[in-house]
Amino acid sequence: MAEALVRFEGVRKAYGPAASGYxxxxxxxxxxxxxxxxxxxxxxxxxxxxxxxxxxxxxxSEGRIMLEGRDIARLPPHKRGIGVVFQSYALFPHxxxxxxxxxxxxxxxxxxxxxxxxxxxxxxxxxxxxxxxRRPSQLSGGQQQRIALARAxxxxxxxxxxxxxxxxxxxxxxxxxxxxxxxxxQRLGLTMMYVTHDQAEALTxxxxxxxxxxxxxxxxxxxxxxxxxxxxxxxxxxxxxxxxLPGRIIGSEGNITRVALDCGPVVxxxxxxxxxxxxxxxxxxxxxxIAVAPVEADDIGExxxxxxxxxxxxxxxxxxxxxxxxxxxxxxxKRSVGGGALPEPGGAAAVAWDAKHALAxxx
Numbered sequence: 595m596a597e598a599l600v601r602f603e604g605v606r607k608a609y610g611p612a613a614s615g616y617x618x619x620x621x622x623x624x625x626x627x628x629x630x631x632x633x634x635x636x637x638x639x640x641x642x643x644x645x646x647x648x649x650x651x652x653x654x655s656e657g658r659i660m661l662e663g664r665d666i667a668r669l670p671p672h673k674r675g676i677g678v679v680f681q682s683y684a685l686f687p688h689x690x691x692x693x694x695x696x697x698x699x700x701x702x703x704x705x706x707x708x709x710x711x712x713x714x715x716x717x718x719x720x721x722x723x724x725x726x727x728r729r730p731s732q733l734s735g736g737q738q739q740r741i742a743l744a745r746a747x748x749x750x751x752x753x754x755x756x757x758x759x760x761x762x763x764x765x766x767x768x769x770x771x772x773x774x775x776x777x778x779x780q781r782l783g784l785t786m787m788y789v790t791h792d793q794a795e796a797l798t799x800x801x802x803x804x805x806x807x808x809x810x811x812x813x814x815x816x817x818x819x820x821x822x823x824x825x826x827x828x829x830x831x832x833x834x835x836x837x838x839l840p841g842r843i844i845g846s847e848g849n850i851t852r853v854a855l856d857c858g859p860v861v862x863x864x865x866x867x868x869x870x871x872x873x874x875x876x877x878x879x880x881x882x883x884i885a886v887a888p889v890e891a892d893d894i895g896e897x898x899x900x901x902x903x904x905x906x907x908x909x910x911x912x913x914x915x916x917x918x919x920x921x922x923x924x925x926x927x928k929r930s931v932g933g934g935a936l937p938e939p940g941g942a943a944a945v946a947w948d949a950k951h952a953l954a955x956x957x
Contacts, residue, residue, distance in 0.1 A: 599752060599785050600625035600648065605657035607643050607809075617643040619809035621657070625753065626801075630779045630786040634796040635806030636832070644806075645755050645789045650674050662752060672701075677746030677754040681761045683738045685730040691717070691741055692726035698749045716744040719778065736767045743775070753785040760795065772798045793833050797821060805829050826867055827955035830878040837884075837925050839877040840957065843868060851954050853877050857923025859899050863952035876957045883951040884927035886915055888937035889944035898946040901925070903937045917945060 605621040618640040625631050633641035646652040648659060650671030659667040666674050677698075685694050692713050699709045717723045720740035730738055739759060746754050756775075760768045776799050779786055790796055796803050797817045804814045805828075813825040824830035831838055841855040851865050853875060863877045886901075894900050901917040904924075908931075915927040915936070925945060929936065937943045 597627040598624040599627040599662060600787070601658075601660040602644070602648075603658040603660065605644075605647065605654045605659060607640075607647060607652065608655040616655075616809050618647070618654075621811065623804060623811060623814070625785065625787055627785055628783050629801040630776070630784075630788060630799055632788045632790060632796040632800040632803045633806060634790060634793065634803050634833070636791060639806035640809040641789050641791075641804075641806045642757060645757055645787060648753075648787065649676055649678050649755055675749070675751050677749070677751040679739075679742045679746045679754065679756045679759045681758040683730070683742040685738060685741060685745075687730055689729075690726065691722070691728050691730065691733070694730065694741060695726075695745045695748050698745060702749060704749075712748050716748040719747065719782065720744045720774075734767075735763050736771055739763065739771060740774070743778070747782075747784070753787060756786060756788045758789055758791070760790075760792075768795070769798075775799060797834075803833075805833065807832070824866070824878070824953065827876055827878070827957060830876075830953060830955060835881055835926070836878045837881065839879070839923065839925070841875060841877060843871050843873050843875055843954075845871050850949055851875075853954060855920060855923060858920030859923070861899070861952065862949035863954040864950050866953045866955055868954045868956045874957050875954050877952050877954055879925075879947055879952040881914075881926045881928040882912075883947050884925065885946045886917065886927050886929060886936065887944050888935055888941060890942045894944045898944040901943045901945045903939055903941055903943050905939060906936060917943060919945065 602621045602623045605618060606616055607618040609615050609617055621644060633644055635641045643652055647654050650669060654667050658665045695713045695716050696709045699712060717726060720743055722737060722740055760771050763771060772795055788799060800817050802814060802816055803820050804811045807828050813820060813829045820833055830836050839855050841853040844852040844854050846865060849865050850862050851868060852860060852862055854860050861877060868875045899919055901919045903915060903917050905916040907914040912931060913929045915929060917925050919925055
């Protein structure tokens with residue numbers, strides 16, 4: 595096991611005098627030394643409150659927050675020694691880049707010569723060593739983000755917290771910065787906690803992802819496991835794109851269950867979290883796991899479902915297909931460009947998938 599640098603132990607955060615609403619209901623979570631842990635979830639799920647409690651800008655109502663073995667839950671932010679990067683960057687406009695980066699060292703009483711050496715190292719880490727004399731207003735959004743990151747790292751904190759740090763950037767720059775942050779983390783062995791509501795960003799950056807919903811962590815795992823083996827219906831619906839097909843369980847054998855979908859067809863799926871025969875469930879299947887072929891209904895083989903192609907949308911590296919199945923059912927599929935023949939819109943098709951890639955959840 596890797597060493598736990600941070601531990602949340604029984605942490606709760608209530609708002610209001612009667613504690614009628616909890617932003618964080620029950621949090622037991624560890625951040626391992628050297629990892630990049632992402633807190634992912636919709637607005638109001640508790641992820642930012644968790645980050646702010648670790649930074650010291652929010653106080654927990656209950657529980658302990660341990661950093662390097664000591665309880666810091668009641669320490670003020672400036673005594674925790676944690677680096678924080680905000681979405682707004684929070685750079686001082688009247689200071690030069692070098693002065694911004696040097697500020698945390700100055701307030702800690704670091705000598706001038708040592709400050710200059712550390713600032714030079716930090717700017718080199720983010721590949722902006724020649725920008726020390728500029729003002730923040732003279733930099734692009736991506737450069738300002740890197741300066742904010744350099745300032746958070748310059749005093750060598752045990753952990754760097756990043757709160758939606760790429761939210762203000764355009765799509766292309768945001769993707770570029772994701773890879774830069776990931777490369778910096780790996781090169782320097784930094785411990786990072788990263789907050790985002792962007793699933794693709796979380797999958798790109800993280801060693802592990804904690805998926806938040808309603809003040810609780812619904813799943814904590816590596817990105818691939820979160821995507822391919824979601825633990826419950828919420829995670830399956832929130833992380834990435836999934837077809838969500840409601841139905842009723844007919845019966846099960848081993849880890850495979852047969853489900854009569856509300857729209858008519860009977861399908862097989864791998865059991866994740868379901869009841870017994872007669873219980874309601876949802877079948878989740880990723881669009882890229884669905885095979886589509888232009889086949890007339892009379893020629894469809896066992897294990898495939900008859901469908902009608904409603905729409906085919908070209909999206910660069912793939913084609914997005916919207917098909918109708920059964921009585922009023924709809925399913926989305928993705929096909930790589932050049933992946934074979936497709937029916938014309940309105941034409942007959944067959945859809946099929948491997949049962950191990952379809953997941954059944956109780957609803």
